[in-house]
Amino acid sequence: MNSGAKRWLLVAVAAAMAVSYFSAQFNRYYLGIAIDIGINIILAVSLNLINGHTGQFSLGHAGFMAVGGYTAAKFTLELQTISPPWAQPLLFLVALLLGGLLAAVAGLAVGVPTLRLRGDYLAIVTLGFGEIIRVFFQTTEAFGAATGLTGIPHWTTFAWAWSFAALTVFVVGCLVSSTYGRGFIAVHDDEVAAGAMGINPVRYKVTAFVIGAFFAGIAGGLYAHHKQFLSPGGFDFMKSIDIVVMVILGGMGRTAGVIVAAVLLTLLPEVLRGFADSRMIIYSLLIIVLMIARPQGLFTFGRKAAGKA
Amino acid sequence: MNASLLQLEKVTIRFGGLTAVCELDLQIGAHELVGLIGPNGAGKTTAFNLITGVYQPTGGTIFFQGQPTANLKPHQLTRRGIARTFQNIRLFASMSVFDNVRAAVQLHRPHGIRDALWRGRGFRDGEKAVETQVMELLEIFKLGRFRAANARSLPYGEQRRLEIVRALATQPKLLLLDEPAAGMNPTEKLELTRLIRFIKDKFQIAVLLVEHDMQVVMGICERVAVLDYGVKIAEGTPAELRANPKVIEAYLGAEAR
Ligand SMILES: Nc1ncnc2c1ncn2[C@@H]1O[C@H](COP(=O)(O)OP(=O)(O)OP(=O)(O)O)[C@@H](O)[C@H]1O
Ligand SMILES: [Mg+2]
Numbered sequence: 304m305n306s307g308a309k310r311w312l313l314v315a316v317a318a319a320m321a322v323s324y325f326s327a328q329f330n331r332y333y334l335g336i337a338i339d340i341g342i343n344i345i346l347a348v349s350l351n352l353i354n355g356h357t358g359q360f361s362l363g364h365a366g367f368m369a370v371g372g373y374t375a376a377k378f379t380l381e382l383q384t385i386s387p388p389w390a391q392p393l394l395f396l397v398a399l400l401l402g403g404l405l406a407a408v409a410g411l412a413v414g415v416p417t418l419r420l421r422g423d424y425l426a427i428v429t430l431g432f433g434e435i436i437r438v439f440f441q442t443t444e445a446f447g448a449a450t451g452l453t454g455i456p457h458w459t460t461f462a463w464a465w466s467f468a469a470l471t472v473f474v475v476g477c478l479v480s481s482t483y484g485r486g487f488i489a490v491h492d493d494e495v496a497a498g499a500m501g502i503n504p505v506r507y508k509v510t511a512f513v514i515g516a517f518f519a520g521i522a523g524g525l526y527a528h529h530k531q532f533l534s535p536g537g538f539d540f541m542k543s544i545d546i547v548v549m550v551i552l553g554g555m556g557r558t559a560g561v562i563v564a565a566v567l568l569t570l571l572p573e574v575l576r577g578f579a580d581s582r583m584i585i586y587s588l589l590i591i592v593l594m595i596a597r598p599q600g601l602f603t604f605g606r607k608a609a610g611k612a
Numbered sequence: 613m614n615a616s617l618l619q620l621e622k623v624t625i626r627f628g629g630l631t632a633v634c635e636l637d638l639q640i641g642a643h644e645l646v647g648l649i650g651p652n653g654a655g656k657t658t659a660f661n662l663i664t665g666v667y668q669p670t671g672g673t674i675f676f677q678g679q680p681t682a683n684l685k686p687h688q689l690t691r692r693g694i695a696r697t698f699q700n701i702r703l704f705a706s707m708s709v710f711d712n713v714r715a716a717v718q719l720h721r722p723h724g725i726r727d728a729l730w731r732g733r734g735f736r737d738g739e740k741a742v743e744t745q746v747m748e749l750l751e752i753f754k755l756g757r758f759r760a761a762n763a764r765s766l767p768y769g770e771q772r773r774l775e776i777v778r779a780l781a782t783q784p785k786l787l788l789l790d791e792p793a794a795g796m797n798p799t800e801k802l803e804l805t806r807l808i809r810f811i812k813d814k815f816q817i818a819v820l821l822v823e824h825d826m827q828v829v830m831g832i833c834e835r836v837a838v839l840d841y842g843v844k845i846a847e848g849t850p851a852e853l854r855a856n857p858k859v860i861e862a863y864l865g866a867e868a869r
Contacts, residue, residue, distance in 0.1 A: 485715035501719030
């Protein structure tokens with residue numbers, strides 16, 4: 304069962320590459336949406352580790368995404384001219400990992416002092432953090448200030464986006480399904496009882512936060528090399544809310560549900576494109592209706608309960 | 613230090629103006645079964661919270677295995693060998709019976725985050741060992757057939773039993789039970805009495821039992837301490853306490869009336 308997970312990851316990455324190989328034949332618009340979906344899966348599944356499995360309430364995911372996005376974009380913009388063309392995939396990989404790493408460091412910096420706080424305080428602090436990050440990029444000349452960064456190479460292919468989506472699902476899934484990972488869910492269920500069972504709640508919360516931030520950073524880098532331009536406005540509070548909605552709608556802590564929600568909520572605005580101005584209103588209303596109708600999440604696939612996973 | 617496993621020396625905690633536990637002295641030997649009784653609000657659960665590091669005392673010192681426990685967090689104390697159950701059952705609500713116990717086994721395992729991702733040979737063997745260990749524990753306590761059920765869906769008595777099993781899974785040297793008989797019928801209580809004795813013998817551990825049911829306490833405890841308004845007013849064998857007028861007035865009398 305355990306080595307099955309690794310095999311699954313390899314197959315998923317291979318499939319992403321195979322699809323990507325034929326991507327020239329796809330409609331560019333649909334291909335773009337498919338990449339959006341991949342990126343949103345990374346965001347939603349990684350936030351699900353924090354908000355769903357571990358039971359925190361973070362509103363800072365767009366902030367971590369921004370850290371990763373700007374870092375990766377700046378890195379490629381500086382180095383692409385002096386690096387040989389054959390090194391491009393390597394350069395991109397390093398850019399993404401660097402973005403993820405810096406986002407993780409940001410996660411650690413925010414997480415360590417604040418994860419002792421209760422849920423709603425954490426929500427406020429992470430919200431504030433997201434805004435600070437946004438304002439930082441908005442006012443820093445080196446990152447293009449209010450205009451943002453432009454001319455980022457279009458390196459995010461279907462393969463890149465979906466391989467990292469598969470990796471995110473793999474990492475979160477493997478963590479949570481192990482005996483070690485019961486700790487995340489134990490902390491979610493009851494912090495006091497978790498402590499009494501020898502589980503260090505703060506440690507698990509920080510771990511979830513840092514891993515979640517890392518993948519948000521990766522998603523940011525993919526996003527930057529997909530849209531080819533970054534503006535601080537793209538990482539505002541609403542972006543964080545969008546991801547939170549995916550997690551809630553997917554059913555907190557249920558990876559499969561969160562993936563489906565990420566797919567649907569990426570498609571929904573596209574489907575509603577025809578409604579022009581009223582699009583956002585319809586989108587918001589639909590979400591409100593869904594939340595009221597299914598507060599436990601749209602998709603209640605049972606979490607594997609028994610010992611055999 | 614002497615041979616006592618747990619030692620409380622003049623332990624005090626104040627909540628604002630209220631002294632919930634006042635200069636409490638208490639000793640528990642390595643394989644002792646000690647009772648802690650007292651009327652509602654006497655400070656029994658607070659004493660548990662002090663011993664397990666949920667609260668830090670405002671005065672006095674607690675020693676576990678001769679080491680002061682000041683500033684240790686609950687999870688660190690569990691690691692050293694103190695496990696507990698809760699007066700209001702606190703099982704992990706979204707987990708199965710099996711996983712409740714599995715979560716508690718984690719602390720003695722060398723496998724962390726890296727192994728969980730890489731899933732090498734050692735990790736897989738480790739996970740198998742955990743499965744066996746958890747199933748064994750569940751079988752001993754006749755919970756095996758509930759393994760896949762959600763923990764909170766069990767009958768009340770079974771939930772209490774599961775909480776004890778989960779605490780035992782941390783491999784404690786000292787087990788603190790906070791009113792394990794609450795809400796049980798006489799048959800279940802009798803069974804619980806047997807179970808506690810069995811645990812003490814089989815796992816060779818010390819037990820500190822908070823319990824309102826006098827039959828349970830007097831039936832199994834070797835020594836009993838009586839708290840009243842946070843103060844220890846008496847301590848002795850069950851027989852000694854039954855004859856102690858202070859105890860009768862503060863506690864037993866209330867029941868006799
Ligand atoms: N965190 C707290 N803050 C303020 N007061 C507290 C706190 N914890 C306990 N107390 C108070 O300390 C006193 C002792 O409470 P405790 O829960 O220890 O009693 P108990 O002996 O366990 O009673 P019971 O038999 O009802 O469980 C009570 O007056 C309680 O209100
Ligand atoms: Mg109590």
